[in-house]
Amino acid sequence: xxxxxIALFIMIIVLEIVPLVKERQWKEVTVASVLLAAGxxxxxxxxxxxxxxxxxxxxxDFVEKWLALPGS
Amino acid sequence: MALEKGKINSSSLIMxxxxxxxxxxxxxxxxxxxxxxxxxxxxxGITEGLLIAAVFLLLSKRFPNKTLVEICDLxxxxxxxxxxxxxxxxxxxxxxxxxxxxxxxxxxxxxxxxTPPIVLVxxxxxxxxxxxxxxxxxxxxCAVIIIPVxxxxxxxxxxxxxxxxxxxxxxxVLTTPAEQLLWAAHGAATFPFAETVAFLMVLPFxxxxxxxxxxxxxxxxxAGLVLTIxxxxxxxILGASEKVYLYPSYYAITTISIAEFITRVEIxxxxxxxxxxxxxxxxxxxxxxxxxAQLCSLRSYRPLVAPMAVLMSILxxxxxxxxxxxxxxxxxxxxxxxxxxxxxxxxxxxxxxxxRKSAQRDVNSEPKGRRSxxxxxxx
Amino acid sequence: xxxxxxxxxxxxxxxxxLMILLIIVVLFTGCWDWExxxxxxxxxxxxxxxxxxxxxxxFTAQVIRPAALxxxxxxxxxxxxxxxxxxxxxxxxxxxxxxxxVFQAVRKLSTQASNRLLLxxxxxxxxxxxxxxxxxxxxIDFFARDPEPRPDIRVLVAEKxxxxxxxxxxxxxxxxxxxxxxxxxxxxxxxLAPDITMQEANIRLASETIELIAPIAKLYQxxxxxxxxxxxxxxxxxxxxxxxxxxGKLNHRETRGLLWILGKVxxxxxxxxxxxxxxxxxxxxxxxxITPEIRNNELVVKIAVDVTSNLGDQQCSKxxxxxxxxxxxxxxxxxxxxxxxxxxxxxxxxxxADIFGFGDELRRKYPEQWKKLEQHWxxxxxxxxxxxxxxxxxxxxxxxxxxxxxxx
Numbered sequence: 001x002x003x004x005x006i007a008l009f010i011m012i013i014v015l016e017i018v019p020l021v022k023e024r025q026w027k028e029v030t031v032a033s034v035l036l037a038a039g040x041x042x043x044x045x046x047x048x049x050x051x052x053x054x055x056x057x058x059x060x061d062f063v064e065k066w067l068a069l070p071g072s
Numbered sequence: 073m074a075l076e077k078g079k080i081n082s083s084s085l086i087m088x089x090x091x092x093x094x095x096x097x098x099x100x101x102x103x104x105x106x107x108x109x110x111x112x113x114x115x116x117g118i119t120e121g122l123l124i125a126a127v128f129l130l131l132s133k134r135f136p137n138k139t140l141v142e143i144c145d146l147x148x149x150x151x152x153x154x155x156x157x158x159x160x161x162x163x164x165x166x167x168x169x170x171x172x173x174x175x176x177x178x179x180x181x182x183x184x185x186x187t188p189p190i191v192l193v194x195x196x197x198x199x200x201x202x203x204x205x206x207x208x209x210x211x212x213x214c215a216v217i218i219i220p221v222x223x224x225x226x227x228x229x230x231x232x233x234x235x236x237x238x239x240x241x242x243x244x245v246l247t248t249p250a251e252q253l254l255w256a257a258h259g260a261a262t263f264p265f266a267e268t269v270a271f272l273m274v275l276p277f278x279x280x281x282x283x284x285x286x287x288x289x290x291x292x293x294x295a296g297l298v299l300t301i302x303x304x305x306x307x308x309i310l311g312a313s314e315k316v317y318l319y320p321s322y323y324a325i326t327t328i329s330i331a332e333f334i335t336r337v338e339i340x341x342x343x344x345x346x347x348x349x350x351x352x353x354x355x356x357x358x359x360x361x362x363x364x365a366q367l368c369s370l371r372s373y374r375p376l377v378a379p380m381a382v383l384m385s386i387l388x389x390x391x392x393x394x395x396x397x398x399x400x401x402x403x404x405x406x407x408x409x410x411x412x413x414x415x416x417x418x419x420x421x422x423x424x425x426x427x428r429k430s431a432q433r434d435v436n437s438e439p440k441g442r443r444s445x446x447x448x449x450x451x
Numbered sequence: 452x453x454x455x456x457x458x459x460x461x462x463x464x465x466x467x468x469l470m471i472l473l474i475i476v477v478l479f480t481g482c483w484d485w486e487x488x489x490x491x492x493x494x495x496x497x498x499x500x501x502x503x504x505x506x507x508x509x510f511t512a513q514v515i516r517p518a519a520l521x522x523x524x525x526x527x528x529x530x531x532x533x534x535x536x537x538x539x540x541x542x543x544x545x546x547x548x549x550x551x552x553v554f555q556a557v558r559k560l561s562t563q564a565s566n567r568l569l570l571x572x573x574x575x576x577x578x579x580x581x582x583x584x585x586x587x588x589x590x591i592d593f594f595a596r597d598p599e600p601r602p603d604i605r606v607l608v609a610e611k612x613x614x615x616x617x618x619x620x621x622x623x624x625x626x627x628x629x630x631x632x633x634x635x636x637x638x639x640x641x642x643l644a645p646d647i648t649m650q651e652a653n654i655r656l657a658s659e660t661i662e663l664i665a666p667i668a669k670l671y672q673x674x675x676x677x678x679x680x681x682x683x684x685x686x687x688x689x690x691x692x693x694x695x696x697x698x699g700k701l702n703h704r705e706t707r708g709l710l711w712i713l714g715k716v717x718x719x720x721x722x723x724x725x726x727x728x729x730x731x732x733x734x735x736x737x738x739x740x741i742t743p744e745i746r747n748n749e750l751v752v753k754i755a756v757d758v759t760s761n762l763g764d765q766q767c768s769k770x771x772x773x774x775x776x777x778x779x780x781x782x783x784x785x786x787x788x789x790x791x792x793x794x795x796x797x798x799x800x801x802x803x804a805d806i807f808g809f810g811d812e813l814r815r816k817y818p819e820q821w822k823k824l825e826q827h828w829x830x831x832x833x834x835x836x837x838x839x840x841x842x843x844x845x846x847x848x849x850x851x852x853x854x855x856x857x858x859x
Contacts, residue, residue, distance in 0.1 A: 008194075012378045020375055028370045035364075035379035042386050054393040055166075056401040063405045182598050184484045240811075244818040310650075312658035327602050327650055335603075 002047050009040050076362065076373070078209030080274075082283030087215040089268055089291025090298075091351035093121075096174040097264045097299055098321050098345050101306060105256035105403055107315060108241065109248045110303040116257035118296035121265025125292060128269050128418040129285050134425055136281040140272040140418075141366040147425045154367060156417060161363045163413035164270050165384060168356035172196060172388035175349045177398070182322060183339075193388050197357075197381040199350060204358040204377045208277050211354045218351065222344030226298075229341040232328045233305055241311040242304065255407070260299075262407045265292050266414040273359035318395055357381055488517070492564035493572050495543065496628025498613035499590045500579045502549040508590065510556035511614035512546045513628050514564055515572075542625040545618050553593040570599040574632040576606050576649070577668060579613040583690060583697035587663070588656065595653055602650035605635045608690035608697060610669035619670060621684040631684060635666050638686040642707045642719035642734070645689055656695060660810025660828060663692035664709070667700060693804040701798055708795025711756050711788060712807045714739040721760065723783035726776070728767025732760040732784055732845065743813045745820060750831060752809050755840040756788060762848040768858040772848045781843040789839050800833040809835060 013036070020029045046052070080088070103113030135143045140160055144153035176192045184192060203211050248256075268288060275284050306320040309327055317323045325338045358373075361380050365373035392398040498511035519542045546563045550556035561568050578590055594600045609616045622630030639646035644666035647655075655663040667688045675681045689701040689709060701709060710716045714737075721732040736759040744751045762780070765771055771780060799806050810828050814821040824831060 009382075012382070016375045016378050025371060027368065028372060028375050031364070031368050031370060032375040032379055035376060035383060039379055039382035039386060043382070046386065046389075052390050054390050054397065055169075055387065056392050056397050056405075059409060060397065060401050060405040063408050067408055185598070186484050240815065243815040247818045311654040312661075313650075313653040313656070316653075316657060323602065329603050336601075 002044075005043055005047065009036065012036060076207055076277055078207040078212075078277055079279045080209055080212040080277055081279050082287040084212035084216050085274075085278060085283065085287040086291045086294065087219045088212050088274070088351065088355065089271065089288055090295045091215050091219055091348045092268055092270070092355055093264045093292055093295030094298055094344075094348045095264055095267075095352040096171050096178075096345075096349055097295075098302060098348070099174055099178045099319060100398075100402055101303055101321060102260035102263055102299060103256045103303055104315070104320075105259060106248045106253045108243075108307050109246055109253055110256065110307060111242075111300045112246065113248075113253055113256035114260045114296060114300045114303055116254070117260025118265060118293060118300075120257060120261035121268075121292055121296070122289060124261065124266040124415050125268055125288055127415060127422060128272055129275075129288055131418050131422045131425070132272060132275045132284060133281075134422070136284075137276050139276055139362065139366060140421075141363045143272075143421060143425075147421050147428065156421075157363065157367055160413060160417055161360055161367070163410075164273070164356050164360045164363070165380070166387070167267060167270065168353055168360065169384045169387035170391060171349060171352050171356065172384060173391040175346070175353075176388060177392065177395075178319065178322075178345070182319065183342075189389060190385075193385045196350065196353065197385045197388075200354040200357050201378050201381045203350070203354040204361060204381075205374050208274055208355075208358060211351065211358060214354070215351050218347035222347040223298075225340050226344040229325055229328065229337055230301065230305065232330060232334060232337065233309060233324060235330065236324075236327050237305065237308040238311070239308060241308050259403060259407045262410040262414060263402065264299075265296065266410070268292060269414045269418060270356055270359050272418070273362055274355065353384075357384065360384075486569075490566050491569040492561070492566040493517075493569050495572065495626050496575045496577065496617055496631065497573060498577045498579075498609070498615075498617040499553070499582055500613050501582045501585065504549065507549050507551060508553060508556060509549050509614060510547065510553065510560070511617045512557075512560055512564075512568065513543050513617045513626075514546060514568070515543055515626060516541065543627060545614075547614060553590055554597075557593075570594075570597065571601065573600050573604050574626075574628045575635070576604055577609045577613040577616045577631075578607070578665075579609045579611065580667075580690070580697060582613070583608050583665075583692070586695045587692065587697070588695040591649075591652070594649055600649065602648060602653075604649040605632050606647050606649055606652045606665050607631070607635065607668045607686075608665045610667055615670060616668050616684055619682045619684050627684070631668065631686075634684070634686050638666060639710070639715065640717055642710045642716045643703055644686045644706055645710065645713075645715065658811065659825070660805050660814070661808040662804040662806045663695065664806050665690045665692070691799065691802050691804050691806055693802065698804060699798070699802045701795060704791050705795040705798050708791035708793070709799075709806060711737070711739055711792050712741060712754055712795065720763065721784055721787050723780060723787055725780055725783050726767050726769045726771065728765060728769075730765045730767075730771065730780065731763040732780070733763040734758060734760045735846065741807070741809065741812050743809060743816055745813075745817060750813070750824075750835045751838055752812070752835055753838045753840060754792060755842075756792070757842045757844075758784065758788065759844045759846050760784065762845060764849075765854065768854055768856050770853040770857060772851075772853055777845050781845055784843040784845070785841045788841050788843070792839060793837065796835075796837050800835070803829060803833055805832045 017029060017032055017036070020032065042052075101110065103110035103117060106113035131140075131143065135146070138146070141157040144157045144160075147153065148156060172193055175196060176189045179192050180187060180189050203214060246253075268291070271288065275281075275288075278284055278287075302321055306324050307314050309324040310317065310320055314320050322338055322342075325341045326336075328337050329335045357377060357380060361376040362373045364376050364380070370376075392401070493515045494512050495515050496513040498513075500509035500511070501507075502509040544564075546560045548556050548559045548563070550559055557568055557570070573594075576591065576594060578587055582590065591606070594604065607616075616631070617627070619627065620630065621627045622634055624630035624633065635644065635646050638644040645664050647663075647665050652663060652665070655661050666686050667690050668684055668686055670682050671685050672680050673683045688703055689706045690697050691699045691701060707716065707719060716734060716737040716739075719734045721734060723730050723732060736757075738757040740755045742753045742755070744753065762771065769776075771777070796807070805828070809832065813824065817824075
């Protein structure tokens with residue numbers, strides 16, 4: 001699984017970033033690599049069983065805390 | 073700085089908006105809070121959705137060739153504008169991941185039970201990446217192909233369902249307390265009708281800007297009607313047990329059994345569901361990537377699509393720990409959470425734009441012109 | 452530039468790509484969720500009893516043996532179903548286990564079956580009367596929650612042991628559960644028992660007023676071709692539930708009374724006695740309508756039934772096909788239907804189980820008053836008065852216009 005993911009990321013780098021580097025579009029390279037790096041780090045963390053909090057409950061708790069909800 | 077050279081015409085915009093609004097709502101039907109009056113809640117929801125749509129359509133009319141990111145830059149200035157754009161893009165991004173996780177959850181709890189969700193997410197986002205990279209024109213053309221086919225099969229299943237339909241389950245009409253009904257209607261408005269606010273990233277690529285308003289309205293109304301029919305069918309078939317199902321539409325369809333010969337057609341009906349999901353995620357992915365590219369003033373949004381999709385997939389896996397949170401979020405939280413993005417940002421931008429009298433100047437004289445003075449000034 | 456170079460490449464490359472894709476599609480179909488028929492055991496019916504040990508479930512599954520179904524065709528015909536014939540020629544096997552919960556039992560049995568149990572083709576669930584009296588929900592939640600069982604599974608109550616029902620043949624089908632599945636449908640068609648699918652059971656269980664009903668399956672002895680007595684299954688009568696607990700049963704006349712009110716009578720035979728003999732009237736068309744009314748603090752339900760029937764057979768040798776006789780036959784038929792309906796209502800009121808959906812009808816018609824009635828519905832239901840309005844019509848008399856033999 002980990003290898004598969006790394007392969008996927010390498011594929012994205014080869015297909016997306018390398019052509020940009022060749023064309024010397026540095027700005028694009030920077031933004032894309034930052035995003036990709038974030039994705040890579042996150043997915044590696046998940047792969048190595050680091051638990052992230054689920055997003056929906058966090059938002060739910062936040063909204064419920066700050067707003068008195070009608071209806072429900 | 074033409075990031076997108078594609079053009080879409082009004083009929084494909086209708087299809088796209090239809091797909092977008094129906095989207096995952098067939099999976100998680102809106103208005104269920106109103107019980108047997110769900111269809112009334114949806115009808116009210118359409119009205120509210122149209123009002124919210126009117127706000128962002130007015131905004132888009134004032135700046136016909138600009139996406140929301142560019143509009144924010146103009147209206148709020150470079151710094152505040154960027155912050156608001158980022159907020160809006162975060163919403164689109166989160167929405168995309170929500171839709172992705174809706175679909176994964178649907179597939180993995182009903183059809184592909186032992187397949188790891190990550191594979192489903194990856195498969196779905198892969199096609200969406202491919203579509204989003206080709207640009208809005210390709211997504212729109214996909215809609216033109218997918219929607220009629222999917223609708224055909226969906227209408228077919230509706231015909232097959234009519235045998236099991238009992239009108240008495242829908243009666244008595246309008247017994248839900250007004251407050252509950254309106255809350256359900258508001259839920260239906262925010263999910264899915266007002267989510268079309270994402271089209272602020274797409275509307276600038278319409279060939280004829282005058283079609284924006286009628287096409288969006290038609291798409292929303294059309295989608296609303298399909299969802300209303302869906303709600304009527306669910307209650308009419310599942311009766312009192314409708315409220316207990318996680319996926320009532322799916323269970324309604326599994327009851328189809330014509331002479332024990334035409335049975336198990338739920339996969340066919342799921343075609344429309346999957347097609348819509350693909351289009352919705354593709355549009356959102358496209359919108360986020362385009363917005364991010366404009367935000368950083370890149371020359372192309374395409375390199376951002378794949379990394380965005382990776383992030384979106386990861387988030388999709390970390391949205392809901394269980395269906396209970398899914399229901400809580402959808403029924404109680406989302407109608408509040410979505411409002412700032414769906415209504416407040418467009419409305420505020422519109423009001424400030426009107427007050428500051430800023431507008432794109434060359435719009436009505438040359439509707440097809442892509443370069444605008446403001447744009448060239450910024451370059 | 453692109454992950455998918457379709458648009459940019461020439462035809463040759465496109466062909467190559469398509470071929471690779473095709474190979475991938477063929478080789479990698481459904482990587483995780485593939486199901487080989489060889490690796491599955493198809494369950495056709497499930498019987499649920501209370502186990503000897505308190506709180507446990509005696510779970511009996513009838514599973515299909517595909518090899519026996521396809522091989523050795525037709526030699527022993529209908530006798531191949533459970534219970535008889537050598538083990539190798541039987542189309543089904545019956546597996547039994549005792550577990551805490553239904554799901555646990557399903558998983559436990561997969562080792563006995565040597566494969567995963569597939570519930571997608573489950574036809575019937577039979578619950579023993581004993582278990583049903585303790586509460587049916589104990590057993591059936593799993594079948595609605597799991598995505599595999601279909602909503603058109605038939606739910607039955609066994610008069611005695613449900614496991615025994617799974618072991619005996621029903622009808623002439625190779626697969627007893629399939630025979631049972633058809634038998635229930637035929638029973639409803641002839642207005643002998645209600646045909647309750649999982650779906651309808653769920654609706655009735657979820658509803659606050661309308662109560663669950665289920666057909667009753669019972670065993671009877673039959674003398675076989677060779678004179679050996681064999682046990683067979685028949686459907687007869689209706690189990691009545693209050694909440695999820697079985698509280699009583701309707702006999703077959705009361706069952707038809709129930710089906711008249713539900714508007715589910717399609718055909719059936721009404722026997723009348725007239726002019727020194729009995730007649731069979733075959734129902735060809737029946738319609739019914741319930742209208743509840745609130746009259747000076749009294750709840751009245753009007754039941755209007757509109758029946759058309761044919762004279763199907765007569766025992767006496769009088770000519771019954773003249774208008775006066777037909778009219779009196781119609782009267783007799785009306786009286787018989789009235790008796791059936793009031794019998795059913797009386798029984799249901801004794802059992803305090805609103806199996807007709809009177810409460811739902813009231814809620815539909817008087818949503819405002821219903822809010823007050825709702826809390827006392829259990830006490831109010833037994834006091835409901837019914838008003839019958841039955842229109843009988845005899846349309847045809849078969850191939851004869853008068854009896855062949857007429858007493859002079």
